[in-house]
Amino acid sequence: MLDGIFAFILLDTANMRDFIGRDTYGVGPLFKLITDDGFLAVCSEGKGFLEIKTSMSTPAKITPFPPGHFEVFDLKLTGKVQSLQMDRFHCCTEELKHASFNNLEGLGTGFELETVKSNIRILFEDAVKKRLMAHRRIGCLLSGGLDSSLVAATLVKLAKEEQLQYCIQMFSIGAEDSPDAVAARKVAAHIKSEHHEVNFTPEEAIRVLEDVIFHLESYDITTVCASVEMYLISKYIREKTDSVVLFSGEGLDELTQGYFHKDGVEKHLLRESFKDLNLIPDEILWRKEAFSDGMTSQKKPWYISLQEHIESEVNDSQLENASKLFPFNPPTTKVGFFIIRQIFEKYYPGRSEWTPHYWMPRWIKATDPSARTLSIYKPDKDQ
Known part of the structure; x- marks a missing residue:
């Protein structure tokens, strides 16, 4: 959907x-x-x-x-x-029930590849168009990845067609040399939008960690790490700009397992998609790192700063007793899990089932979900 x-x-x-x-x-x-x-x-x-x-x-x-x-x-x-x-009311192998009530011209039925791709284009443009509001200033979160770039480009195109009387503002967050920041600059220049870059320090990210976990109601490390940046950029937009309606490309990689497309892992991708969200077509764009990785510096990623902070907060004996303290989804490493779980339990004691499982690549041996810790990761220059 x-x-x-x-x-x-x-x-x-x-x-x-x-x-x-x-x-x-x-x-x-x-x-x-x-x-x-x-x-x-x-x-x-x-x-x-x-x-x-x-x-x-x-x-x-x-x-x-x-x-x-x-x-x-x-x-x-x-x-x-x-x-x-x-x-x-819906199974991921079935067509959406509301499809028969959609009066958009050109929508097809069935799961043939060309039909699916055509439907995605039609529904995608319609989703952007119906949220254009001439009386509410619009902005767009731009990471430089394919998803947010598609949203941004479509937004600017449709805004011109609707003759909105202002330039669409784009917002990105990250270290100056981060892959996402570099890509976002290129996209913003290409679509001729007003671009704003928000920088933050690891210290700022750690300071808002508790607020983020409180609002998320989750202790999943992937969700928390990505949401810290979303929290900081949202705070900037609210305090420094007049944009009140924000578009974003968030969610598509999670829907289609787009982060990890690699030969030999398709069966795992399919299993994950069936279990979590939706059936996916065979052709997927592989984005090798998530938002929380892509917006950090190649020299010292955000997850390294978080590791260093946690090392000063958690000792080995505490981690050894983690399964006794937290029998449901027990933390297994200091790398974010333990201290994040402690913050969650501070606000939501006994509510650990709200996070059914940790997101973690199941097709490779991993203890940290950051793409930069995985053996398949290669920096941009090697791709």
């Missing part, structure tokens, strides 16, 4: 039914809380439930709603509910 609703709650008052659903790929978070005596609460963030008081002797369970599912409740006159049905 390139475009659509992240979550929905429908109330059928005629039949006293309540419907809850979450988007196909899990892009938008959704949590539910249901007490043992039948009261239901729904929120896009788990932290929204933490102060809720109930008559239960033990805290009510807060659970993430599974993506691509819906749940039907019988709504009682007392305001209490009873779950009647929990079911999946």
